[in-house]
Amino acid sequence: MGRGGQSLARVAVIVRAGAVPLWWLGVLATGIGVLLPGLTGRRIGGYAGAALFVVCAAVVALVRRRKYTGWADRAARAGKSDFLQDRAVTLRNWRRANRWWLLAAFFVAVGSSFALPGAGGPALAGVGVGLWLKAAWLGRRERRDDALLWVRTDWAGTGHPVGRKVKGYRTTGTAAGDAVPGGARRRR
Structure with missing residues (x-):
């Protein structure tokens, strides 16, 4: 096709990369937050945390x-010279680029427990669940279209597969790469 090879990362893997750390940091923040008495008491904090969990998971999912769908509908086929980034590399790059944001979110969740005990942690965990649900949705779309979605690593930057720099997606068959549709690890 005449174009040079590009490094490509799986869209679903990038989306899914934050789910596990956010979930576990949310669980840890909830455990710490429940130990604090707070201004409103543990019961109100627990109800607020449950509501925030559901709302955050739904909003993030x-x-x-529409942006993901639009890019997927206009995706071009990946070239033979394109380099497909491993799932482990994508996860490691995302977590390294966002580790300070994750740490800051954890401290905000724990700090919010001084007002609403145990409410910030479930919100953080809800964001993680929302990311996992979005990756699962992308996986269903990839199975339906029988094509995996990839984005150039220089466009995705620090893990934003629909960010301002993204100009398009590329597709491959479902056997490409080391992750199944939805971004989970491929079992060998």
């Missing part, structure tokens, strides 16, 4: 779906 549903936000920007």
